Amino acid sequence: MIGVAVLGSGAIAADHVSAFARVGGVEVTHVVGTDLARARRIAALAPGCRAGTDLGDALADPAVTGVIVCGRTGDHPARALAAIAAGKHVVIEKPPARRLADFDAVVAAARTAGVRVMVGQTTRFQPAVRTLAAAAAAGEVGTPRLLHLAWYVGHVWPGGWNSWQLDPAASGGHLVHNGMHPLDLAIALLGDRPERVFTRGWCTHAPGMPTPDSFHVTVRFAGGAVALAELSYGLRRPGDMLRRMTLTGETGTLAHHTAADAALGGTPVTTPPASVADALYHQAVHTADVFAGRAAPLITLEQSRAALATALAAQRSLEAGAPMEVTLDA
Amino acid sequence: MPDPMPDPMSHAMPDRAAALAAALGRVRADVSPALAAPVRRARAWVDAGHLGLPRSVNVECLNGTLGDAVDLARALTGCEPVEVYAEGTATGLVASLLMTHGVVASLVVADAPGLSSITARLIGSHAHTEIDLAAPAVRRHGPDGMRLLPAEAAPGEPTAAAPTGGSPGYTLHDAAIAADTTAAAHQSIATGQPVAVPQEAPHDGHRQRPGQPR
Numbered sequence: 228m229i230g231v232a233v234l235g236s237g238a239i240a241a242d243h244v245s246a247f248a249r250v251g252g253v254e255v256t257h258v259v260g261t262d263l264a265r266a267r268r269i270a271a272l273a274p275g276c277r278a279g280t281d282l283g284d285a286l287a288d289p290a291v292t293g294v295i296v297c298g299r300t301g302d303h304p305a306r307a308l309a310a311i312a313a314g315k316h317v318v319i320e321k322p323p324a325r326r327l328a329d330f331d332a333v334v335a336a337a338r339t340a341g342v343r344v345m346v347g348q349t350t351r352f353q354p355a356v357r358t359l360a361a362a363a364a365a366g367e368v369g370t371p372r373l374l375h376l377a378w379y380v381g382h383v384w385p386g387g388w389n390s391w392q393l394d395p396a397a398s399g400g401h402l403v404h405n406g407m408h409p410l411d412l413a414i415a416l417l418g419d420r421p422e423r424v425f426t427r428g429w430c431t432h433a434p435g436m437p438t439p440d441s442f443h444v445t446v447r448f449a450g451g452a453v454a455l456a457e458l459s460y461g462l463r464r465p466g467d468m469l470r471r472m473t474l475t476g477e478t479g480t481l482a483h484h485t486a487a488d489a490a491l492g493g494t495p496v497t498t499p500p501a502s503v504a505d506a507l508y509h510q511a512v513h514t515a516d517v518f519a520g521r522a523a524p525l526i527t528l529e530q531s532r533a534a535l536a537t538a539l540a541a542q543r544s545l546e547a548g549a550p551m552e553v554t555l556d557a
Numbered sequence: 558m559p560d561p562m563p564d565p566m567s568h569a570m571p572d573r574a575a576a577l578a579a580a581l582g583r584v585r586a587d588v589s590p591a592l593a594a595p596v597r598r599a600r601a602w603v604d605a606g607h608l609g610l611p612r613s614v615n616v617e618c619l620n621g622t623l624g625d626a627v628d629l630a631r632a633l634t635g636c637e638p639v640e641v642y643a644e645g646t647a648t649g650l651v652a653s654l655l656m657t658h659g660v661v662a663s664l665v666v667a668d669a670p671g672l673s674s675i676t677a678r679l680i681g682s683h684a685h686t687e688i689d690l691a692a693p694a695v696r697r698h699g700p701d702g703m704r705l706l707p708a709e710a711a712p713g714e715p716t717a718a719a720p721t722g723g724s725p726g727y728t729l730h731d732a733a734i735a736a737d738t739t740a741a742a743h744q745s746i747a748t749g750q751p752v753a754v755p756q757e758a759p760h761d762g763h764r765q766r767p768g769q770p771r
Contacts, residue, residue, distance in 0.1 A: 373667045443663045453644040455651035480669040
């Protein structure tokens with residue numbers, strides 16, 4: 228049995244608990260949060276799961292094989308280091324840190340302790356992304372040259388104006404907080420080292436937002452490939468979703484659009500398109516395999532480091548209004 | 558029939574502005590995809606206020622040209638390019654445009670083996686829309702594969718209007734903006750910096766060259 232402790236009591240922590248509760252051979256043992264009432268509500272999603280506010284209690288439990296680090300980005304490195312010191316395997320929610328040096332410290336500690344660490348880039352587990360990535364890896368397009376990702380959703384920020392995600396000082400900025408998703412995928416699909424980024428960001432609805440709800444990033448790679456990653460949380464209706472991917476190569480093109488999915492009509496209920504649905508469950512299955520030593524992490528630490536460095540550079544580009552070199556040096 | 562001019566809008570040809578200058582006095586015979594029915598319909602939605610104020614637009618031209626993409630961004634938003642940043646690869650480019658009124662555009666132009674398409678996505682303050690220049694269409698399937706049968710008339714108004722003295726829907730002024738933006742994009746690729754797109758001079762009607770101070 229793989230024991231999993233979830234550190235955090237926000238919305239994504241609840242999603243992780245629900246996902247792991249469906250994975251055979253996994254027991255969610257602990258939910259640890261600063262708000263005990265909220266932690267209890269989340270723990271109730273998995274049979275036998277205990278809620279608490281003391282990280283040490285969960286890490287001292289020998290039934291815990293690995294931990295899922297959620298919560299505020301600034302807390303990720305310290306929580307991961309504590310788990311590693313206790314000999315637990317770790318999945319860190321993206322972004323793993325606000326600074327590259329903090330991520331490097333986590334990686335170094337994990338290597339010394341001999342435990343596995345993976346960043347939870349959930350989009351990599353979306354069915355359409357997995358299919359497109361497998362086709363690209365199989366050489367279906369030859370050498371990839373240009374990637375275009377357009378991911379738009381209708382979104383309401385939890386916490387309103389007090390949401391920590393809106394505060395660049397707390398989240399690292401939107402390019403770091405959510406930009407890591409498409410940047411990680413671009414790095415994985417193009418299999419190359421990002422060199423330079425240029426970002427434009429804008430607010431679709433509320434001009435006074437301290438961070439843009441939408442942005443696009445151009446990325447230049449060392450081997451000559453380029454990518455455009457667009458992310459918008461500015462669709463008008465919560466739950467609306469438009470996601471498309473186009474990867475062109477020397478001999479072929481891969482393309483996907485959520486509009487090709489079956490859609491529910493005649494009801495105000497919105498459901499996720501099948502091409503993106505259940506990604507967190509698929510990530511949980513993979514995480515269990517990684518914690519058990521049955522699989523190597525799909526998301527490598529090198530890719531995550533490059534994605535974080537690229538996201539940090541993209542955030543600097545947004546703030547400066549100028550292209551930025553991606554610094555991968557320690 | 559007006560003299561046809563070669564289509565110098567290819568992303569592989571940076572001196573579009575020079576080619577255009579040589580063609581002054583002629584009327585373009587080719588038709589911009591900006592005049593296609595789906596584009597005009599979406600622009601009518603914008604003008605009717607259905608999308609609120611346009612905030613961003615993305616145009617993807619697979620086996621199209623950067624000029625096409627610029628035309629579409631302008632046609633959909635009614636805004637003009639102000640600054641461009643671009644990155645190029647052997648088979649295409651991506652461009653980030655700042656347009657008037659703070660509207661942002663992203664353009665993707667690529668050689669895409671096996672797939673020719675022009676699509677665009679427009680997000681406004683109150684709604685969004687997506688258009689495909691190949692839609693609406695009826696799909697005809699047969700032994701030779703699939704073929705699209707357009708369900709709307711192909712654009713033809715500008716070429717029909719010019720010989721009879723009517724006002725073309727796509728003018729040399731439009732072509733010059735596409736050309737200058739293309740030239741600015743190539744200058745950006747060469748320098749690795751954002752480049753200002755020349756703006757119409759207020760009195761003499763001449764456009765400043767890319768990169769010149771405004």
